[in-house]
Amino acid sequence: MSELKQELKEKIIEQLNLEDVAIEEIKDTDPLFGEGLGLDSIDALELIVMLDKDYGIKLADPKQGKSIFESVETMAVYIKEHRSR
Amino acid sequence: MPVYINSIGSVSAQRTFDNSIFLEEIVRYTDTVLEIITPNYKDYIPPAAARRMAKGIKMSTVSAKTAMTEAGMEEDEIDAIIVGTGLGCIGDSEKFVSDILDNDEQFLTPTRFIQSSHNTVAGQIALGMGCMGHNFTYVHSAISFESAVLDAKMLLENGEAKHILVGGVDELVDHHVNTHRLIGHIKQEPVETMSVLKSGTKGAIFSEGAHFFTLSSEKRPSCYAELLAVKTLNTLGENQVSGKTRSFLSENGIEPDAVDVIILGYNGDAEFDGYYDTLANALFKDAVQVYFKHLSGEFDTASGFGFWLGNKILKEQTIPDAVRMNSVATNSPKTVLIYNQYRGENHSLTLLRKC
Numbered sequence: 001m002s003e004l005k006q007e008l009k010e011k012i013i014e015q016l017n018l019e020d021v022a023i024e025e026i027k028d029t030d031p032l033f034g035e036g037l038g039l040d041s042i043d044a045l046e047l048i049v050m051l052d053k054d055y056g057i058k059l060a061d062p063k064q065g066k067s068i069f070e071s072v073e074t075m076a077v078y079i080k081e082h083r084s085r
Numbered sequence: 086m087p088v089y090i091n092s093i094g095s096v097s098a099q100r101t102f103d104n105s106i107f108l109e110e111i112v113r114y115t116d117t118v119l120e121i122i123t124p125n126y127k128d129y130i131p132p133a134a135a136r137r138m139a140k141g142i143k144m145s146t147v148s149a150k151t152a153m154t155e156a157g158m159e160e161d162e163i164d165a166i167i168v169g170t171g172l173g174c175i176g177d178s179e180k181f182v183s184d185i186l187d188n189d190e191q192f193l194t195p196t197r198f199i200q201s202s203h204n205t206v207a208g209q210i211a212l213g214m215g216c217m218g219h220n221f222t223y224v225h226s227a228i229s230f231e232s233a234v235l236d237a238k239m240l241l242e243n244g245e246a247k248h249i250l251v252g253g254v255d256e257l258v259d260h261h262v263n264t265h266r267l268i269g270h271i272k273q274e275p276v277e278t279m280s281v282l283k284s285g286t287k288g289a290i291f292s293e294g295a296h297f298f299t300l301s302s303e304k305r306p307s308c309y310a311e312l313l314a315v316k317t318l319n320t321l322g323e324n325q326v327s328g329k330t331r332s333f334l335s336e337n338g339i340e341p342d343a344v345d346v347i348i349l350g351y352n353g354d355a356e357f358d359g360y361y362d363t364l365a366n367a368l369f370k371d372a373v374q375v376y377f378k379h380l381s382g383e384f385d386t387a388s389g390f391g392f393w394l395g396n397k398i399l400k401e402q403t404i405p406d407a408v409r410m411n412s413v414a415t416n417s418p419k420t421v422l423i424y425n426q427y428r429g430e431n432h433s434l435t436l437l438r439k440c
Contacts, residue, residue, distance in 0.1 A: 015194075017136040038133060045195045053192040 004076045012072075015050060016043050028073040036071075044069060056084030088241045088312040089440055090298050091305040092158070094151030094252075095393045096121050096144040097294035099380050104155055107397050108405040111380055113278040117271050118262055119292040119382040137196055138209070139174040141256035144295040145206045146213065149250055156248075156299040156307050163299075164246035165219035166211050167237050169229030169253040171385020173203030173222075176258040206254050219246065227427035228317040229253060230296070230386040231435060235315050241302045252297035253386030262291060270428070272353070279407075281353035281379035289352040292382020296389030298396070304440060309396035310421070313337055313436040321432045326363045330424065333434045341368050345418040346398055348391050349410070350425035352378040357429050364424060365410070373418065374410035388425040388433060395421040399439045 009023045012032075016039065030036040033044070044065055051057040051068075057079065059065060068078045095101035098119040099112055112122065121144060126135055129147045138146070145168070153160070172178075177200035184193055199205070204222035211220050219240065223232035230253030240246040265271045272288040281290060300312065314337045321329060334341055347369040349361040365374050375398070381390035398404055398418055419439045426432040 019136060020132050042137070042195050042199075049192050049194050053188070 001076060001080065004079060005072050008072050008075055008079075011050060011054070012037075012047075015046055026072060029071050032069055032071060051079070054085075055079050055082075057082050086242050086244065086302050087304075088238050089301050089304045090309045090312055090396050090437070091301050092152040092156035092299045092307050093309060093393055093396050094148035094155070094297040095294070095390065096124060096148050097296070097381050097390055098122060098292050101390075101393065102147060102151060104151060107401050107403070108380070108407050111278065111407045115275045115277045117266070117273075117275050117290055118257065119290060120257060121293055134213070139177045139200045139205070139256065141170075141174045141176070141254050141295065142200070142206055142209050144256070145210060145252060145254045145297065148254075148295040148297040149210050149252060152250065152297045152299050156301075156305055158248060158299055160214040160216065162248050163214060163216050163218065163250050165221075165237065165240060165249045166207050166214075166216055167219070167221045167223070167233040167249060167251050168204070168207040168210075169223045169225075169231070169233035169386055169389075170203055170206065171224065171226055171229050171255050172261065173224070174200045174205045174256065175261055176256055177201050179258055179260050206252075210250070225431065226385055227388065227425065227431035228433050230389045230392070231315050231317050231433040234300070234312070234392070234435070235317065237300045238312060238315060241300060244302070247303060248299060248301045250297060251300050252295060253389035254295040255293055255384040255386050257291065257293040257384075265291060276353065278379050282351055282358070282376065284353045285355050287354060287356050289354050289378070289383035292384055292387070294381060294384065294387070294390060296386070296393050298392070308440045310399040310437040311440045313438050315433065315435045318432040320430060321426070323359050323363055323429075326360055326424075326432070327368050329432075330364060330368060330422075330434060334422070334436070337436055339420065339436070342371065344369060344372050344420050344422045345415050346373045346375055346395070346404065346421045348375045348377065348395050348421060348423040350378055350388060350391060351376040352383045354428070357426070360426050360429065360432075361424065369422075371413060373404060373413045373415045375404060375408045376410050377408055380407065383427070385427070388423065391423045391425055392435060395423050395435070395437045399437060
């Protein structure tokens with residue numbers, strides 16, 4: 001699980017071009033949207049595509065994203081339970 | 086109604102983003118492709134906004150903000166934003182198309198799509214400024230920038246706008262460079278900056294850049310020049326250049342010998358520089374002759390650098406040694422003509438006067 005969280009942090013920084021953020025600055029439970037990393041709705045779309053492409057998870061209902069993308073921790077838990085690749 | 090160029094902003098292969106200097110020290114290259122000298126983007130763009138911006142958007146934002154600041158222009162004073170670009174944000178367009186191919190038309194992300202259209206720059210600047218006015222992007226090879234300037238001029242002359250932000254931008258990307266190298270539009274051998282015109286070889290030194298200006302019907306203390314006229318011509322033979330230039334000047338009530346400085350878009354391409362020779366060797370042999378693409382490199386909106394240079398010359402009343410082609414003296418340049426073309430097509434004539 002900790003490996004997956006580390007991998008997610010790397011992917012988030014790379015795919016969302018968070019050039020000024022270091023991996024160690026992202027805590028597992030830090031909120032990704034609003035306060036915390038300050039991601040926005042376009043980032044949410046990028047993360048949905050990432051789930052599909054890298055883990056084979058299709059979100060049928062985009063509203064699910066709100067709870068899944070709450071933090072790296074919640075993302076990792078969801079991916080672990082639903083991943084097909 | 087007169088049209089004034091009240092301020093300028095430039096990001097190029099030279100240190101032009103600082104308006105307080107004027108090519109006193111040039112950056113010399115020995116290469117075939119020149120990248121811009123990158124300003125410190127964090128001084129101009131919040132990191133959260135910059136992270137999703139393509140290079141063309143970043144350099145345009147810096148250039149546009151520099152121009153806005155210099156004119157003392159408030160964002161809500163701008164009535165229109167008009168941009169010329171040959172290729173738009175081609176970097177993200179290439180990545181987006183590559184993603185389509187690599188991922189079998191699946192998993193396409195929004196950011197690259199958003200930035201894949203040519204009007205991304207004008208749109209992003211307008212969003213940043215909250216400008217809801219006229220927003221246009223002109224895409225027409227080497228006359229993209231002049232098309233934008235012409236639109237702005239007509240809007241101002243018709244009283245449809247008072248202040249307009251006008252710019253030209255193009256960025257370098259690998260695929261574009263590789264393709265143009267393959268077809269010989271980029272020189273095969275590196276050439277030293279001050280030897281570009283003497284290379285005697287085909288092709289040009291490619292580059293990138295962003296040049297923005299505030300054009301207004303109201304003259305501000307920062308004013309650089311008055312824009313008298315701009316004309317674009319798609320197709321022209323070498324033997325027609327002098328005649329068309331003479332007609333252009335005549336339409337604007339100016340005799341050729343009243344042109345103090347002629348700025349020519351020589352790029353060192355032995356195949357097409359003859360177009361400029363027709364003016365340099367005859368009609369304007371007694372004028373101060375200036376060239377600039379050895380400093381800026383060639384790109385679709387490189388004439389924006391020429392426009393920047395003309396404005397600087399008229400405001401500073403000095404001509405840097407690095408751009409001089411001849412030794413004709415001038416104490417007080419009042420009228421500047423810019424002639425540009427690329428590979429014998431898309432010619433432009435732009436006339437500036439000291440304000």
